Amino acid sequence: MEETQLNMFNGESENDYEMQASTESFRKRARSYSRWSPVDEGVTLAWNNLTIYAKTKRHGKTYHKRIINEMSGAVKAGSLVALMGASGAGKSTLMSVLGYRHSAKLEVEGDILLNGRKTEDYMKYLSGYMHQEDIFIPYLTVMEHMTIMANLKLDRRLTKDDKNKKIMNILRELGLVKCLHSKIGGTDHNKALSGGEKKRLAFATEILTDPPLLFCDEPTTGLDSYSAQKLVGMMSKMASERTTIVCTIHQPSMDIFSMFTQLILIAEGRTAYIGATSKAIEFFQRLGYICPSTYSPADYFIKILASPPGQEDSSRQTIKRICDQYAVSDYAKEIDVVVQYEFHMGRAVVPRRFELRPNFKEIHWHSKLYWLVYRWTLEVMRNPAIELTRVLQRIGIAILIGLCYFGTNPYTQNGIQSVQGVIFMFVTENTFHPMYSVLSEFPENTPIFIREYKSGLYHPATYYFSRILSLLPGFIIEPVIFSCIAYWLSGLQRTFNAFALTTTVTVLTMNVASACGIMFSNAFDSVPTALAYLVPFDYVLMITSGIFIKLSTLSNVFNYVKYFSWFMYSTESLSIVQWKGIYNITCEGQQQGLPCLQDGIQVLDKYSFSEENLVRDMINMTFLLMIFYILGYLFLCYRTKRK
Ligand SMILES: Nc1ncnc2c1ncn2[C@@H]1O[C@H](COP(=O)(O)OP(=O)(O)OP(=O)(O)O)[C@@H](O)[C@H]1O
Numbered sequence: 001m002e003e004t005q006l007n008m009f010n011g012e013s014e015n016d017y018e019m020q021a022s023t024e025s026f027r028k029r030a031r032s033y034s035r036w037s038p039v040d041e042g043v044t045l046a047w048n049n050l051t052i053y054a055k056t057k058r059h060g061k062t063y064h065k066r067i068i069n070e071m072s073g074a075v076k077a078g079s080l081v082a083l084m085g086a087s088g089a090g091k092s093t094l095m096s097v098l099g100y101r102h103s104a105k106l107e108v109e110g111d112i113l114l115n116g117r118k119t120e121d122y123m124k125y126l127s128g129y130m131h132q133e134d135i136f137i138p139y140l141t142v143m144e145h146m147t148i149m150a151n152l153k154l155d156r157r158l159t160k161d162d163k164n165k166k167i168m169n170i171l172r173e174l175g176l177v178k179c180l181h182s183k184i185g186g187t188d189h190n191k192a193l194s195g196g197e198k199k200r201l202a203f204a205t206e207i208l209t210d211p212p213l214l215f216c217d218e219p220t221t222g223l224d225s226y227s228a229q230k231l232v233g234m235m236s237k238m239a240s241e242r243t244t245i246v247c248t249i250h251q252p253s254m255d256i257f258s259m260f261t262q263l264i265l266i267a268e269g270r271t272a273y274i275g276a277t278s279k280a281i282e283f284f285q286r287l288g289y290i291c292p293s294t295y296s297p298a299d300y301f302i303k304i305l306a307s308p309p310g311q312e313d314s315s316r317q318t319i320k321r322i323c324d325q326y327a328v329s330d331y332a333k334e335i336d337v338v339v340q341y342e343f344h345m346g347r348a349v350v351p352r353r354f355e356l357r358p359n360f361k362e363i364h365w366h367s368k369l370y371w372l373v374y375r376w377t378l379e380v381m382r383n384p385a386i387e388l389t390r391v392l393q394r395i396g397i398a399i400l401i402g403l404c405y406f407g408t409n410p411y412t413q414n415g416i417q418s419v420q421g422v423i424f425m426f427v428t429e430n431t432f433h434p435m436y437s438v439l440s441e442f443p444e445n446t447p448i449f450i451r452e453y454k455s456g457l458y459h460p461a462t463y464y465f466s467r468i469l470s471l472l473p474g475f476i477i478e479p480v481i482f483s484c485i486a487y488w489l490s491g492l493q494r495t496f497n498a499f500a501l502t503t504t505v506t507v508l509t510m511n512v513a514s515a516c517g518i519m520f521s522n523a524f525d526s527v528p529t530a531l532a533y534l535v536p537f538d539y540v541l542m543i544t545s546g547i548f549i550k551l552s553t554l555s556n557v558f559n560y561v562k563y564f565s566w567f568m569y570s571t572e573s574l575s576i577v578q579w580k581g582i583y584n585i586t587c588e589g590q591q592q593g594l595p596c597l598q599d600g601i602q603v604l605d606k607y608s609f610s611e612e613n614l615v616r617d618m619i620n621m622t623f624l625l626m627i628f629y630i631l632g633y634l635f636l637c638y639r640t641k642r643k
Contacts (some may be wrong), residue, residue, distance in 0.1 A: 031077070031115060033345055035353035035450065038115050038126055040241040042077030043213040045098060046342035050110035052090070052097055052269075056455075064107065067093045069105050070271040071110075074338040075262065077212075080232075080239040081246045082260040082277065084298060086306035087537045091248040092132060092217055098246065099129045099215040100467045101454050103283045104642050114213070117347030122356055123213075124456030128206030130219040132248075134198045134449050137375060137519075138186030139382035142179050143194070143200060144375075147209070152457045153209050156363045170207060173234055175227065183382075195222035203231065207238070209353035214238070216247040225253060249298075257298045267305040268316070270323040275331040287325055305469045309582040368458045372466030380470065390437070391478065398482045401425045402489025410491065410578065411585050413596060416603055422490045423574040424547050426502070427567055430479050430510040432538070439530050440638065441467060442521040450643045454623050460640055464633050468518070479503070481508040493578055501577045505570055512566040515628035522635035541565045546572060566624050568618040572609045579603045 007030065013527040031041045052068035066089045072107055073082050083091050096102040097113060100123035112119045114126070129354050136145060150163040158166075171177050176197060184201065185192030193201065206214060219229035232252075235245050236259045247260075262578055265272040273280055281297050282306070284290075291300040305322070307315035326332055335634075380387055449463050484501040492498065515532075524530040543549065545567030554562065562568045579600030587596035597603050604611060 017119050023413075031350045033116070034351060035355060036115055036117055036351040037355040038212045039509065040355070041115070041246045043114055043126065044077050044338075044342060044478055045112070045114055045213065045244065046074040046339045047098065047112045048072045048110055048339050048343060050097070050108070050112065052093055052095070052102075052109075052172065055105050055107055059469065067106075068097070068266075071266070071269075071271050072336065072339050073264060073274045073341060074272060074335055075244055075246060075264075076338070077244055078239050079243040079244055079262045080236055080260050080339045081244075081262040081264060082252065082257065082298075083246055083248045083264045083266070083610040084250075084302060085266040085272075086302055087250075089305070089471060090269050091266060093197065094266065095215050095217060095246060097250060097392060099123060099213075101129050101215075101472075111343070113342050113346050116342055116349070118346075120140050124454060125357055126211060127213040128205045128209065129209040129455060130202050130214070130216040131221055131451065132221075132383060134186040135199070135451060136186070136198065137379055137448070138184055138632060140375070141183055142171070143167070144178060144378060145201065146204065148371050148375050149205050150208055152363065152368055152452075154363075155359075156278065156361045156367065165209065165404050168230075172206045174204050175206065175230070196224065196227055196397070199223060200227070210243075210498055212243055214243055214245045216245065216448035218248050218250060220249060220252065224451070229253070229256055231610065232259050240313050251302075254296050257296065265301055265305060267319040267323065268307070270319070271332075272305055272319065272322050273301075273326055273331065276333050276638070279331065282320075283326070283331060290458075309461045317602070321467075340452060352435060362397075365459065365462055368462050369466050369469070372458065372462060373469045376466060376470035387474065389482065390474070393434075394397065394478050394482050395430060395485060398485035399489070402486045405490035408491030410493070411582070413585070413587065416585065416597060418490075419492065420547065420575065420607075422486070422492060423571055423578065424545075426483070426486065426506055427509055427545065427570045428461055428542075429482065430506050431513040431570075434475065434510050434514040435534070436480070436531075438471065438514050438536070439521045440527050441471065441518065443525060444528055446639075448527075450640065452621055453640060460634065464636055468629070471514070475511050475514050476507055479506040482506065487497055496578050502574060504623075505573045505577070506617060508625070509570040510567060512570075512621050512625045512628065515625045516566075519628045519632035519635065522632045522639065525639070541567050544568055544608060545570075546607045550606070551609050563620075564624065566621050569624075571615040572607075573614050573621075575604060575607065575609050576611055576614045578616075580614075624632075 012358070031044070050068055050071045051066065053064040053066050056065060071094070083095060084090050092104065094100070097106065098119075100119050100121070102108070114123070140148070146167045150158075150167055154163060156167070168177070169555070171180065179193055183192040184198065199219060200433050203216065203219055206216075214235075219231060219235075219499055223231060231248075236248070239245050239261065245348065246264075249256075249260075252260075257277065260277045262275070263277040264274045265280070275283070280301065284301065289300075289304055291297050294305075305319055307319070341621050405422050408422070409415045410419045422628055445467070449460075452458065453460060461531055480503055483499075483506045487499050487502055491503065520530045520534050520537075521527075521610055524533070540558070540561055541564070542552065544562040544565040547560075582600035582603075583598075585598050585600075587598065597606060601611065
């Protein structure tokens with residue numbers, strides 16, 4: 001009996017179900033309850049007593065602002081739902097919670113069920129979510145973006161041709177084929193796709209996987225009326241094939257509004273109406289709000305439910321009256337039957353089978369890693385000016401350093417200072433520049449990462465490694481170029497062995513410094529905050545390098561810090577390479593009374609360095625590198641959880 005009631009609410013009889021199931025286009029079956037299989041059977045979403053608070057911190061105290069207040073509702077399989085309300089009514093917040101994509105700053109009370117099962121992490125595999133703001137990698141073309149997304153999202157058994165066909169079909173339907181090879185573009189000066197085209201591309205990305213449930217936050221904003229109508233028409237077709245679609249929408253035209261089968265109106269965090277779109281006018285009429293013939297019903301509802309400045313009190317009373325009347329109306333009772341039915345069935349029937357994505361083969365993590373590295377690499381290649389400037393800058397500095405120390409004779413007392421000076425330049429130039437330049441790498445990409453992670457595209461570890469792998473060539477090529485130039489110009493030891501060791505240590509130094517920058521980049525939400533902590537950290541490391549103070553005289557507090565200082569390890573190992581086996585330093589020209597260092601051991605001893613430490617220093621630098629990368633990853637995971 002309950003099942004019949006449910007179908008009546010859906011506007012379908014059991015016969016309808018049979019008829020639809022028998023048609024090829026109607027790919028889904030009615031819910032069986034003996035198995036839980038939303039992909040095959042469609043999605044019914046129900047929520048009960050849902051209250052949502054936004055947590056904000058002020059002066060160290062946490063405040064809770066209530067955005068949604070004890071809402072109940074349901075969306076049936078195959079509905080196209082318009083979620084409407086005045087600006088700030090809580091539409092996006094409600095939708096993000098229903099779609100399980102909400103920020104950790106929201107606190108949720110109440111229950112949400114998908115086909116009778118509490119919504120959890122599985123939502124990211126079952127639902128698509130088109131956000132209000134589009135975020136893309138601006139340097140990719142439309143086709144590249146779609147190809148990468150297809151390779152991150154679709155079944156791994158699909159061939160390249162299958163994926164291309166699918167992409168082309170979607171793009172054709174959305175009228176994006178003409179911009180197939182256009183760059184997506186980002187900021188105004190780098191604009192390529194129009195705002196409407198970006199909206200359509202965001203929609204195309206979400207429907208790639210044919211999700212049984214789709215959330216779209218203002219999908220028609222920025223589209224012309226024809227494109228908007230086409231897009232909603234496409235949604236309507238998808239809904240007729242039993243995809244459940246929930247859209248927030250502003251000012252839809254009559255034609256578009258009438259395509260929605262269900263309407264949810266919210267005001268001040270409460271439900272003002274849930275029911276068939278066609279019956280909304282009747283509901284408001286009964287309350288005495290008659291839509292003038294010159295008004296679009298959608299605009300009229302929002303006008304009644306808005307709270308314009310200066311009229312807050314009267315509007316609040318109107319909204320309260322409408323929401324109270326709705327709560328005791330037949331429309332609310334009808335929805336309540338569905339909600340109670342879903343909750344009852346969820347509790348009473350434990351499905352024998354749970355099929356999250358039947359017959360779906362997830363893409364291997366290494367393939368995802370490959371496609372992510374490919375994406376970041378394309379980003380670098382499309383903007384070669386930045387990389388080129390960096391390399392040219394390094395060449396310029398290497399030549400400058402080389403020329404400053406050109407003709408150095410290391411076998412004199414003055415030569416000792418010059419060699420140690422060059423070593424200091426090698427360490428600082430391969431530390432500060434790379435460490436600061438990677439600071440923005442992670443915060444810049446956090447929004448896209450959080451979004452894709454919440455959509456189940458990849459694990460944070462895959463993202464983290466892909467970023468590092470794409471930066472790695474630069475971390476190797478740059479110090480090698482620097483060393484090749486500065487080493488031979490500045491009169492250091494003329495043996496290939498010494499050069500090779502110096503280059504290896506330089507590469508290691510740059511990698512440890514970059515890893516440290518990456519750790520700071522992940523530890524903080526913004527570059528300025530990361531900088532504020534990194535600068536004092538630098539000073540401590542630099543002081544403990546051994547150049548400015550004899551390490552054996554370091555105070556107890558800083559004596560331990562030197563073990564974390566790659567400055568010290570790098571300076572010591574580069575000094576060992578230069579001074580090991582040197583016995584013939586002259587005292588010529590040295591002022592009387594000043595000490596004269598006659599061999600390499602004495603030089604190293606002056607800085608508290610030891611000939612035996614070369615391997616230890618390189619191993620310790622490798623350890624530091626790994627520790628920084630691991631800490632960076634842990635910070636990323638921590639920050640991801642808080643988003
Ligand atoms: N994390 C948050 N912290 C504090 N307030 C929040 C947070 N998220 C949302 N809000 C507040 O909740 C209210 C509803 O926001 P929401 O974005 O859901 O509205 P909306 O109906 O989607 O508006 P619009 O149509 O303008 O996009 C707003 O007043 C907003 O400022």
